[in-house]
Structures are given as C-alpha cells and as structure tokens.
C-alpha cells in the first residue's frame with residue numbers, strides 16, 4: 001500500500017505549540033504587523049527584521065512584546081528560528097528568504113506567494129479553545145473563506161465556554177472513571193444533558209454544579225422539549241438556534257406545514273413523528289400531541305417540536321407549553337418568522353406603509369368555537385392591513401362581512417400561496433372578488449390573505465431584487481387583477 005499523497009502539493013493539518021519558540025518575520029509594515037499579531041496570540045518569541053518599522057511595531061517593541069532588528073535581511077537572521085515569514089514587497093528579498101530558509105529546513109511562508117510557502121495560514125473559526133482550520137491548499141482562498149463564514153453561522157458561540165468547562169473537569173473524570181469506555185459514556189451523557197443548554201444560556205455556575213452532580217451520581221436521562229418555529233418554508237429563514245436544536249434532537253415531532261427542505265436539516269438519525277394538522281385533518285389530536293411530548297421527555301429524550309412559522313402565532317405552541325409546564329418538563333421556545341412576515345416580504349408587500357397602513361391585524365379565518373365571530377367592525381376600518389391566516393375556506397364569509405361593515409369593494413387584496421417556497425404563487429385583485437379569485441385560481445393551502453392598500457404595492461416591488469436580495473427560493477408571480 002502507498003501512503004504517499006498524490007503528486008501535487010499536499011499539506012498536513014497540524015496545530016503547533018509555539019510557546020516561547022523563536023519565529024522571524026521579515027518586513028516592517030502592515031502585513032508584517034498582522035502576521036506578528038497571529039504569532040503573539042500563540043505566545044511565540046517574535047523577532048522582526050527590516051530597515052524600518054511601522055508605529056504599531058515600534059510600540060510593541062517598546063512594550064517588550066517583540067524584538068526588532070533594524071537591518072536588511074541576512075542569512076544569519078535565520079539562526080535558531082523555527083518558522084519564518086517573508087512579508088516584504090521586494091520580490092528579490094522574499095525569494096532569498098524562501099531559498100535560504102528552505103535550504104536549512106526552516107518552515108517558511110512568503111505572503112501571497114503560495115509556491116514559496118512550506119506552511120500556510122488556514123482560515124479560522126475561533127471558538128477558543130475550539131479552533132476549526134480550513135484550507136484549500138492555496139487553490140481557492142475565496143471558497144475557503146465562504147466555507148468559514150458558513151461554519152461561523154453553524155457553530156454555536158457557546159461551544160468555546162463548553163469546551164473550557166469540560167476541560168476543567170478532565171482530571172476529576174479520569175480519577176472517577178478508570179476505563180476509557182466509561183469516561184466516553186460519561187461525556188456522551190454530559191453532552192446530551194442540560195449542562196449544554198445551561199452553558200448556552202450563559203449560566204456557567206449552574207452548569208458547573210450539574211457537572212459535579214453528574215460526577216457524583218449515575219446520571220438519570222433528562223429529557224427536554226424544544227418548541228421551535230421553522231418559518232414559512234424557505235430553509236434559509238430558519239434561525240441559527242432553530243437549526244442547532246433540530247440537529248441535537250433525538251425525536252422530531254412535526255406538522256405538514258414544515259417544508260421538506262427544512263425537514264432535510266434535522267439530525268439524520270432522529271425519530272420523526274408527523275402529527276398532521278391540515279384543516280379538518282388532524283392526524284393526531286392536540287391532546288395526544290401534548291401527551292406525546294411529555295412522554296418522550298420523561299423517557300429522557302430531547303424532543304424538537306417543530307412548527308411552521310412561529311409557534312405562538314396560530315401554532316398551538318401556547319397550549320403545548322402549558323402542558324409541558326404543568327408536567328414539569330424542561331422546554332425552550334424558539335420563535336420563527338411568521339407567515340405574515342415571510343410571505344409579505346417575499347411577495348414585495350410591506351405590511352405597514354406611511355401612505356397606506358398605520359396598523360396591522362393578524363386574523364384567523366378558523367375560530368375554535370363554532371359561532372365565535374370576529375370583530376368585523378374593527379377589521380373593516382380603513383388605513384390598516386389584515387393578514388388572514390387559514391382564510392381560504394372562509395373567504396366568501398370574510399369578503400361578505402368586510403363589505404357589510406364598510407370596507408370598500410375596491411380594496412386591494414393579495415393571496416399568497418406557498419409563500420417563500422419554490423412554488424410560491426401570488427394572486428392579486430380587489431376585495432369584491434376575493435372568493436372568486438380563490439376559486440378561479442384553485443388556491444390551495446397554505447395560503448395567506450393580505451387585505452389593504454399595501455397589497456397593490458406587490459406589482460411595484462415584487463420584480464426587483466427578490467431573487468438576489470432575499471433568496472432564490474421563492475419565485476413570485478403575479479395573478480390577474
């Protein structure tokens with residue numbers, strides 16, 4: 001078997017400890033300063049050589065942070081050095097540094113000249129003490145930078161403090177558990193416990209106390225429920241917290257409203273339970289869903305209860321959390337972008353606008369108790385926008401009541417079907433023809449009704465920048481006015 005890499009430049013990713021080790025930077029300007037700072041962070045013993053130095057380097061030397069040699073570069077400056085960086089803008093000097101260092105087997109990096117580098121600086125995601133380094137071996141630095149940006153958003157900030165806390169317990173855990181397998185099991189339990197969410201919430205004292213307890217006793221599994229809003233459909237509208245919790249849950253309990261693209265992001269080996277909830281089709285009764293969440297949590301599972309939009313806006317999140325609280329189950333609530341906010345933005349309809357609407361009302365077209373009526377007098381008032389959820393089936397009634405209570409038949413309306421998703425459709429028209437538009441265009445659920453003057457702005461705003469500015473996910477189209 002051949003262990004040698006392919007016949008092209010290959011790099012070995014290692015993290016080196018430079019504590020007090022001698023390193024040389026050739027150059028005295030801004031680039032040299034930047035590299036020098038990276039070395040100082042690693043507590044290296046830094047020497048710089050250059051005919052002159054910038055003010056910041058002179059100040060560092062004054063504070064005894066670095067040694068300066070005011071001279072042109074000479075081979076003897078390499079004596080005893082472990083690493084060297086050429087950070088000058090004189091090609092011949094950089095070339096000399098590279099060749100002389102290479103001949104002595106000293107690691108060398110010529111800034112912005114990858115062929116003259118025997119080591120390179122990776123892009124870093126810094127969650128001290130956790131460090132993630134990314135390199136494209138010099139081939140695609142912009143791609144590596146974009147990857148780093150992606151990781152920055154995915155790796156939670158609390159990972160650093162968590163690693164620090166865990167590190168402070170390593171010796172105690174080693175003493176308590178002699179075998180590696182036992183130690184691993186203990187740590188797995190810790191990372192599945194609420195120690196993590198305590199650190200995440202910034203409560204390090206409580207996390208430390210719990211770690212002490214876990215060390216003393218055999219830990220009982222501790223369940224938790226995350227009530228998470230998934231937004232209206234475009235996965236890029238998920239919050240970072242929603243994504244993190246989706247990826248650490250053992251069980252995911254979801255509704256039809258959560259898009260497939262979002263469900264693709266949950267932890268691969270999580271158990272998935274669909275509890276339905278299309279109008280008139282509750283595959284699991286609400287009371288059974290509530291009980292299911294309690295039962296899973298009491299079995300020690302991390303449960304992600306994921307809902308379309310925001311859990312507390314027509315999402316029954318309140319009812320579920322009441323039951324969790326009554327049963328003393330730990331929970332976290334993560335808000336999501338509600339349909340009114342997401343759909344209106346992707347359809348180019350501002351919900352308020354100084355010229356058209358000073359108020360917005362969120363309304364449900366589907367009331368719990370039969371005969372429970374909405375306050376039509378208030379809803380028919382001018383200078384406001386109505387965002388009507390679950391209004392498709394009741395649209396003839398909604399139209400009739402608003403007209404009866406004085407809203408003009410020519411009030412603009414927009415119907416947004418599958419808002420923010422690939423299949424998004426926007427149909428616009430007037431209040432007097434609302435029900436007819438819905439039946440003529442065979443509008444299906446989920447769809448949101450927007451009633452008010454702002455709906456007419458769709459034609460002005462939907463065409464510009466929607467794909468570039470928000471996401472390529474939704475493709476807004478206009479219907480018949």
Ligand SMILES: C[S@@+](CC[C@H](N)C(=O)[O-])C[C@H]1O[C@@H](n2cnc3c(N)ncnc32)[C@H](O)[C@@H]1O
Pocket residue numbers: 232233257307308309310311312313314315337338339340343388389390391416417418419420421445446447448449
């Ligand atoms: C049971 S409510 C849930 C609302 C959700 N909790 C929220 O905050 O958006 C379901 C209604 O929300 C609206 N809705 C949710 N997602 C939508 C989408 N992507 N496009 C259009 N309407 C949507 C529809 O009116 C649908 O009938």
